[in-house]
Amino acid sequence: MASADIIIGIDAGTSVVKAVAFDLSGRQLGAASVPNRYDSGKDGSATQPLRRTWDDCATALRDLGKKIPDLAGRTAALSVTAQGDGTWLVGRDGPVGDAWLWLDARAAPTVERLAAQAANRARFEATGTGLNTCQQGTQMAHMDSHAPELLDGAQVALHCKDWLYLNLTGIRATDPSEASFTFGNFRDRQYDDAVIDALGLTHRRALLPEIIDGTQVTHPLTEEAARQTGLRAGTPVSLGYVDMVMTALGAGVYEPADGDIACSTIGSTGVHMRAVASGDVRLNEQGTGYVICLPIPDIVTQVQTNMAATLNLDWVLSIAAGILSDVGQSVTNRDLIAHVEGWLAQSRPGQIVYLPYISDAGERGPFVNADARAGFAGLSAGHRYPDLVRAVSEGLGMAMRDCYAAMGPLPGELRLTGGAARSSGLRGILSASMNAPVRVSDRDEAGAAGAAMMAAVAIGAYPDMQCCIAEWVTPLLGQPEHPDPELVAAYERLFPAFSAARQALPPTWDALAAARAAFPKGQ
Helix, strand or coil, rough: CCCEEEEEEEEEECCCCEEEEEEECCCCEEEEEEEEECCECCCCCCEEHHHHHHHHHHHHHHHHHHCCHHHHEEEEEEEECCCCEEEEEECCCECCCECCCCCCCCCHHHHHHHHHHHCHHHHHHHCCCCCCCCCCCHHHHHHHHHHHHHCCCCCCEEEEHHHHHHHHHCCCEEEEHHHHHHHEECCCCCCCHHHHHHHHCCCHHHHHHHCCCCCCCCEEHHHHHHHHHCCCCCEEEEEEECCCCCCCCHHHCCCCCCCCCCCCCCCCEEEEEEEHHHHHCCCCCCCCCCCEEEECCCCCEEEEEEECEEEEEEHHHHHHHHHHHHCCCCEEEHHHHCCCHHHCCCCCCCCCCCECCCCCCCCCCCCCCCCCCCCCCCCCCCCCCHHHHHEEEEEEHHHHHHHHCCCCCCCCCEEEEEEHCCCCHHHHHHHHHHHEEEEEEECHHHHHHHHHHHHHHCCCCCCCCCHHHHHHHHHHHCEEECCCCCHHHHHHHHHHHHHHHHHHHHHHHHHHHHHHHHHHCCC
């Protein structure tokens, strides 16, 4: 009989489900992925069928089994994390409609109503999390007012990873991270009746599942799940925390010996996090951001998220691609990425302000404004395309600094993950924007690794998460890349201009939103 020497981490994102195998010391052995589609509507809806998401997860696990010899016999445990927020309702006979994803915007009027109520500040003080349309609490409050039949037909309200855990184990549960930032208090990691009441959901409290910590509790894989996944019934399954903190954990957001570090994921969106003791959390006056627990006693992450990060670079590259295409030179954004470093070298730093709010959903960190839009300030006739590329890149650095400044003093070291971490030029801009050295992890699948780390602790492979971090995370961190002092000085001068533009433009955004509404698309 083969020894149980593998831990599987499942990471179910919005568009892809991954299953990744690690050995007990954290070395990645193989991975399989399955595209996971979602549907969007003109009403702002963004949904996924629950059964299809589970089928995709089971397929990813079966595909992993084709790559790893005797995967079922060698698997010591598995753990699951997934996209955060959203509402996955389950009734007596299975799913109640499709899941509302974190991208779903239908709850916007309910967010506005709840945010204006006197109880909202106390709710924020407990959860550490600002209201937005992503969250299960606001989505359920909106359903309660506008589609109560959905909640009437449900027995439990889950998140994506919770739904997958239900299919793997038969257990209806959620984890401390999503439970506390939505319905609870990050200090004790439990539900808070005052928070639930502030959302107007006291009469729906029975829909909230039990909270379990996947570093302490596992449940066995069911016979039916074993049949569908190709794994062995009885294999311990750990319920991971939400994907944002699993990715940060795997990428190095926390080391016991150094509390002055932060971790940013710079992908399509930007997620900026720092790990602190729960008593050291600094909540901003604007009531924005998240506080999300880590699977470490009394350690939480403060989080601010940009709606768009590399989406801004995609946009500026698409402008060049479109012009070249018009004159008969067919290129794609991918073709132009190789030129970014050269364009950065051809341009002077700190000359133009770019506000990177290119998303149609506006911005949510460190301020919330659905009408916020991107723009340049400071263009002159002498500026050329490389200057625009640099301004857009610097806008990402300024937005990152804006987010970290809302959480307190800037961190002393920044760990980077996501697609942008591969660009040395962009790493230099982000490092100088923060005036902090940057380190990049060699870990390919940080989210799945973070989940697998929880399972490793749960089965006793490590006595605690700190010991697991020392073997799974720290050795994979690259050497610190220190910021260029001249760039640091340039961005110290640029940031006040960025802040002034950001604070002055809301009336312009309001006027533009009104103009767009009066002249809709298609006219």
